[in-house]
Amino acid sequence: MSEVTPPGENTKKGVSRRGFIVGGAAGLAGIAAAYYLTRGNGGPGGTLEGCVTTDLSDTEARLAVSNWPEYIDEDDGDVLSTLSLFMQQSGIDVTYTPDVNDNVEFFTKVRNQLGACQPTGRDLFVLTDWMAARMIEAGWIQQLTKANVPNLDANLISSLEGPGWDPNRDYSAPWQSGFTGIAYNKSLVGEVRTMDELLTREDLKGRVTMLTEMRDTMGLLMLSNGADPSNFSDSDWSAALDKLSKARTDGQIRAFTGNEYINDLAAGNIAACVAWSGDVAAAEDENLVFLPPEEGMMIWSDNMLVPVQGTHKANAEKWINHYYDPKIAAQLAAYVWYVCPVEGAREEMESIDPSLVDNPLIFPTEEYLASTHGFMALDESTAQGYEQDFSDVIG
């Protein structure tokens, strides 16, 4: 097949065909190599000053939002969802995409554009504390204009007011908070009370999943070893890692997953797992139970962020302000069952669904919060070391 054309016909003059192709490829390769050698790979290496784009909100009534799946209420008959209400009240056309399934995965998706100061097509996305911290640190996130988000200032609950990575909430606004604990399918197995049961019980063998989110999985493991995830040592870390590694080799763990574990739990492919508090409620399956492990659970929040190349910042701020209206927040919380970050929503909940007012998964009491733990803030290189350890174990 390779010798179809008569030789000599096309190659009388100048370079031969083969020479042309090889030479062309080599030339391109050379240019690319020179580029990568001088510039290095990956991030921008410097700050992104001057990268902030002009805000087109005045002329374009549009907003593109990326969020986690099952993280917003939907229109229900005559009752408009919080999203529809926002579109109706503001006249802004929202493109809402549930394409954040995992912090790191999403980071990989947008890293090249953000690092090179190019638009990602998103005006607002929602990421967990540690990833939000990382992006703000890298200078990829726009500062919010306080005057545009009065509700945020007035209604943010005090426990979320000043995290170390954004002390004045200049760059971020919590969307929802939540707990990481254990979920099980009660039609298949009896109560699973501790992480040790989850990792060793014979009737759960091969029917357990854990989260690929390192801080959730490892946080719970450290708690089960009696260590404090908000302040741990290297040896605490290795002990927890060994425990995970053993459970994996023993075949106790079926998979490491993102949000998709909930389908497998409902379908009966897995019997118990590490889970996020709201997912279990959102699945609306009476067999699924979420429970805090006896040794304590992890707490986190997901934060709304406006990337530097988001071209509709003022619209995004309208969105944030909308969701910090207690009434809207209560409507959302009644649907997603995560911890509501908005003061006053509890009172509003009385008229929406009184049974939820005293639900600690939505409006946790001080006492309840005392049994929850955050994950220690890590600097970039420590974080990477731990992430590599973790990814070596989860395979």
Added chain:
Amino acid sequence: MAALQRALGRNSAYLLVGPAALWLGIFFVIPMISLLTTSLSDPAGSPIYGYSMTWRFENYVDVVADYWPYLVRSFVYAGIATVLCLILGYTLAYAIAFKAGRFKTLMLVLVVAPFFTSFLVRTLSWKLILADNGWLVETLKTLHLMPEDGRLLATPIAVVAGLTYNFLPFMILPLYASLEKIDPKLNEAAADLYANPFKRFWNVVWPLSLPGVVGGTLLTFIPASGDYINASLLGNPNTQMVGNRIQSLFTTGSDYPHAAALSVILMVLIVVMVMVYVRRAGTEDLL
């Protein structure tokens, strides 16, 4: 050809090669260089602040030492899947080429039909079929072909079955193309010379179908060994293939240099294996 040459003038070859060369240059050569430089970078960098390229060949040593079981597993799974595809695909292609009669076109359409839905959706539907509470597992348990606590999903069997299913059409089509070209009269002639059916197959049909066998096995084995969807949806943490490892190094591990080095090793190994295979099969001129 001559008309085309007149229209394009003396440089017709360059003009014809041009678009494809440009395409490959932009989407293959440049990314390849990017991959190679990343694989030789210092892993001390980070995806945010970038990596510096230091000709760090140790990355390659590291990944082979750390991840060789994933490579071995990938080639074993892909090998088994390829053999299964060859057995299933050969019989089907043979039937379509020689026995299907007027149903030939219909059968070919049916072979290609799965491509109308996405790879991902097809693999996800295998999860439904193999589910722990699904009809298949229930039936096998009722028939005592499977122990009470047995399962199919999240086992190596599920991964290999998924690979076999997903790459079967890539085996069937080249096999069909070479079987279909075989003149049935050759078979009749062999019969006239008192060759029994087995001899007719082994001495006439099989050698003539070799280009299809080589093409089909390559088209199956190469993508199957680099696949990670099947292992990630149908497998468990102990059945992960090298593709999964590369993916998790790029994502959860945020360790780009080692991920790139592992990708390069996978590519090189596949190229070497293909070359040895083609040499051994003595079919260079058949490709």
